[in-house]
Amino acid sequence: MAVKEKLSERITNQIRQDISKGKYPPNEKIPAEPELMKLYGVGRSTIREAIKSLSISGILKVQQGSGTMVNERLETESIDQKLKNADFDDIHAVRILLEGEMVKLAAINHTDEQIKEMEKCLEDRKLAILAEQPEQCANADIAFHTAIARASKNKVLAGLYTSFTTIIRDFFSRREAQGISHFAMSHHLHEELFKAIKAKKQKQAQQIILQILDNSY
Structure with missing residues (x-):
């Protein structure tokens, strides 16, 4: 269980960094789960945990029927x-x-x-x-x-x-x-x-x- 949590945190940080670098622009959809699994080399449950974490922190917003989008008010400045x-x-x-x-x-x-x-x-x-x-x-x-x-x-x-x-x-x-x-x-x-x-x-x-x-x- 501890290994799974560490992996989830690592993927969460990777996605957050990619958003900060502009790979996933504000107010646009991020790739669907299958593509994210391929991009980050992890399973579905890890991707879902990462998306959940990023949604709770306000970086992503999950819209039913529309997919998961990057919050347009994302704060990326140090x-x-x-x-x-x-x-x-x-x-x-x-x-x-x-x-x-x-x-x-x-x-x-x-x-x-x-x-x-x-x-x-x-x-x-x-x-x-x-x-x-x-x-x-x-x-x-x-x-x-x-x-x-x-x-x-x-x-x-x-x-x-x-x-x-x-x-x-x-x-x-x-x-x-x-x-x-x-x-x-x-x-x-x-x-x-x-x-x-x-x-x-x-x-x-x-x-x-x-x-x-x-x-x-």
């Missing part, structure tokens, strides 16, 4: 692709939720070593501002927020923030004409955020990160 294609309003709304939770957990869970890391990133940010180096400002800013993400001790949150850094860096690059002014104006808020996290003041940290994100809007 999270990174979705982030690249998202507009700024959507990104900003998700960052508010993400970073609000990050700073709260960092205030609870940080270690002394992580506090030192945040402090070093903050000092690098300040030095880059004084030296009027926009790229170094962006690097230090992202490093500071990434250190907070790691201090949250939530690997999923930290991973999500890492995905966001590409978008954040792109946003900074589009504001290069402003030089270091954007970083300089928000530096005092970053220092206050650091102090709140270090002092384990969760609510204060959440309020400050909202100010930081609103000022970057």
Whole structure:
């Protein structure tokens, strides 16, 4: 039984990949069971299990009398692709939720070593501002927020923030004409955020990160 389940999962993944590659276009029928059996070299029961699994997940839709079709609303984009294609309003709304939770957990869970890391990133940010180096400002800013993400001790949150850094860096690059002014104006808020996290003041940290994100809007 265990072997059958593994085979079914493997065929399910193969069909899913073929759909993602465009072998079976959205809103069109996939081949009938006999042809699928030949294409994937498995029996009827395995094909039926795979189709059932893909139907439950919304990738396929089985229509009585019409056959099995690929759902026209199939989501095939990776999270990174979705982030690249998202507009700024959507990104900003998700960052508010993400970073609000990050700073709260960092205030609870940080270690002394992580506090030192945040402090070093903050000092690098300040030095880059004084030296009027926009790229170094962006690097230090992202490093500071990434250190907070790691201090949250939530690997999923930290991973999500890492995905966001590409978008954040792109946003900074589009504001290069402003030089270091954007970083300089928000530096005092970053220092206050650091102090709140270090002092384990969760609510204060959440309020400050909202100010930081609103000022970057």
